[in-house]
Amino acid sequence: xxxxxxxxxxxxxxxxxxxxxxxxxxxxxxxxxxxxxxxxxxxxxxxxxxxxxxxxxxxxxxxxxxxxxxxxxxxxxxxxxxxxxxxxxxxxxxxxxxxxxxxxxxxxxxxxxxxxxxxxxxxxxxxxxxxxxxxxxxxxxxxxxxxxxxxxxxxx
Numbered sequence: 214x215x216x217x218x219x220x221x222x223x224x225x226x227x228x229x230x231x232x233x234x235x236x237x238x239x240x241x242x243x244x245x246x247x248x249x250x251x252x253x254x255x256x257x258x259x260x261x262x263x264x265x266x267x268x269x270x271x272x273x274x275x276x277x278x279x280x281x282x283x284x285x286x287x288x289x290x291x292x293x294x295x296x297x298x299x300x301x302x303x304x305x306x307x308x309x310x311x312x313x314x315x316x317x318x319x320x321x322x323x324x325x326x327x328x329x330x331x332x333x334x335x336x337x338x339x340x341x342x343x344x345x346x347x348x349x350x351x352x353x354x355x356x357x358x359x360x361x362x363x364x365x366x367x368x369x
Contacts, residue, residue, distance in 0.1 A: 224250055232332045
């Protein structure tokens with residue numbers, strides 16, 4: 214026990230500038246109390262459907278996993294540079310297929326997190342407009358406090 218408000222902080226990363234802001238905030242919170250940060254990337258396993266004659270979904274999935282690995286490597290680098298205790302985890306077998314928010318929440322719960330940090334505008338594109346953002350889904354389902362970090366230039 215560190216005596217800090219939070220001992221185990223999960224930060225969702227996706228390689229976007231907004232997730233970097235969320236990571237920076239997790240570092241700021243973790244630093245003084247010596248909390249451990251888990252940088253978490255959940256692979257979006259909702260397979261995209263293309264109106265094309267043939268495509269190999271395994272290649273799409275492979276590219277998504279590689280993107281996640283790069284995001285986690287970058288997060289590990291930043292956490293190490295800040296002298297924050299950390300772990301990284303790539304979740305490729307989502308708790309709820311196609312629901313990244315629920316999968317983040319479940320991974321954080323299993324890890325024993327007491328705070329979730331997530332950016333409000335990551336790389337979700339058109340799907341965010343149709344299905345709602347990962348951050349919105351996460352806060353509806355969360356079993357612990359959630360800190361939303363607003364992206365630069367985001368105005369609603």
